[in-house]
Amino acid sequence: MKKRGNNSDALAKASASDSNLISNLQVKFKDPFFWSDWLVVVAFAVVIGFFGLIAPAEFLTLWNLNNILVAASIPTIIVVGQTFTVLTAGIDLSVSSTMTFGAVSFGLAFTNGWSLWKCCLISIVAGAFVGLLNGLIIAKRKINDFIVTLGMLSVASGAALVLSDGKPRQIISESLSTLAINDKFNIPYLMMVAFVIVLIGHFTLFHTKFGTHVLATGGDPDAARAMGISIVKVKIAVYVISGALAGVAGILAISRIGSAEPAANTAILLNSVAAVVLGGVSLFGGRGSIFGPFIATLLLQSLLNGLTVIGVAAYYQYLSIGLVVILSASLVRTEK
Numbered sequence: 001m002k003k004r005g006n007n008s009d010a011l012a013k014a015s016a017s018d019s020n021l022i023s024n025l026q027v028k029f030k031d032p033f034f035w036s037d038w039l040v041v042v043a044f045a046v047v048i049g050f051f052g053l054i055a056p057a058e059f060l061t062l063w064n065l066n067n068i069l070v071a072a073s074i075p076t077i078i079v080v081g082q083t084f085t086v087l088t089a090g091i092d093l094s095v096s097s098t099m100t101f102g103a104v105s106f107g108l109a110f111t112n113g114w115s116l117w118k119c120c121l122i123s124i125v126a127g128a129f130v131g132l133l134n135g136l137i138i139a140k141r142k143i144n145d146f147i148v149t150l151g152m153l154s155v156a157s158g159a160a161l162v163l164s165d166g167k168p169r170q171i172i173s174e175s176l177s178t179l180a181i182n183d184k185f186n187i188p189y190l191m192m193v194a195f196v197i198v199l200i201g202h203f204t205l206f207h208t209k210f211g212t213h214v215l216a217t218g219g220d221p222d223a224a225r226a227m228g229i230s231i232v233k234v235k236i237a238v239y240v241i242s243g244a245l246a247g248v249a250g251i252l253a254i255s256r257i258g259s260a261e262p263a264a265n266t267a268i269l270l271n272s273v274a275a276v277v278l279g280g281v282s283l284f285g286g287r288g289s290i291f292g293p294f295i296a297t298l299l300l301q302s303l304l305n306g307l308t309v310i311g312v313a314a315y316y317q318y319l320s321i322g323l324v325v326i327l328s329a330s331l332v333r334t335e336k
Contacts, residue, residue, distance in 0.1 A: 068301050069190075069298075088217045093146065094152035096266050098130045102246060103253055106250060108163055109122045110171055116175055131241065131244060133152065134243065170259045202291060271297070274296070279296035
């Protein structure tokens with residue numbers, strides 16, 4: 001009799017546990033934050049599965065997956081910097097021309113006989129300088145970030161053309177070629193560099209005082225100011241980070257193409273905004289991660305690669321990226 005009573009109690013507890021689980025899942029599925037966090041993972045799995053089923057012999061080859069990682073490496077670095085600016089409720093529209101300005105600065109130093117490491121430093125400093133100008137104007141002069149960085153997009157692009165006289169500078173470097181071509185355990189060196197930056201970005205955002213200040217600045221500027229956080233310094237810092245990482249991306253771009261090109265790649269800008277939005281970073285600031293935009297970058301490059309593999313024309317590919325941005329933004333519009 002006692003045993004039967006124990007069984008009944010166990011069944012009742014199991015039933016209650018199942019009921020609580022279902023209830024919790026229903027609450028999660030209705031929560032927009034849940035979807036902003038997991039949307040990119042689900043979408044990435046869908047894209048890989050879709051193209052894997054349609055063209056497994058082409059899309060799922062080791063060579064093609066390696067190509068996706070290589071293509072995602074430079075956008076990943078740009079996206080990490082862009083994430084920091086968006087987390088403060090800002091945006092950096094100048095990243096593509098900042099990357100070009102950094103690359104051209106590298107090329108100018110290299111052709112004048114500077115060592116490779118000094119040239120790399122020049123590229124990073126040049127990008128950080130553009131970011132510093134953005135941050136100072138936005139934070140000190142309190143001018144809208146969209147307007148400032150849009151203007152800086154043209155300024156940095158024009159400066160790159162002036163420095164280079166509108167001509168690409170060929171860069172012949174065995175070290176850069178090794179970085180662009182070689183891999184370890186089938187993972188390209190370029191992606192290894194990008195992933196290290198992702199890890200550093202994640203650690204900085206969630207395990208340092210500065211990262212806390214970034215999230216607080218974007219989440220509630222008034223409360224952050226009351227806590228003694230310098231909103232001006234934080235905003236300047238995130239744009240410097242974005243610019244410096246654009247300079248790093250410029251170095252990797254040189255390693256891939258073998259020259260410092262003065263023409264800005266505007267697709268980098270669109271992809272960075274798309275990845276940040278799709279990666280679950282709130283456009284209102286204060287909420288987001290580094291890994292979300294990183295996965296979103298892999299998703300976007302997989303989408304473009306898959307469309308190429310099945311023979312879709314390039315202009316439809318740009319259309320698809322634009323639609324991804326709009327749909328992602330509409331899904332997270334209620335987060336604030």
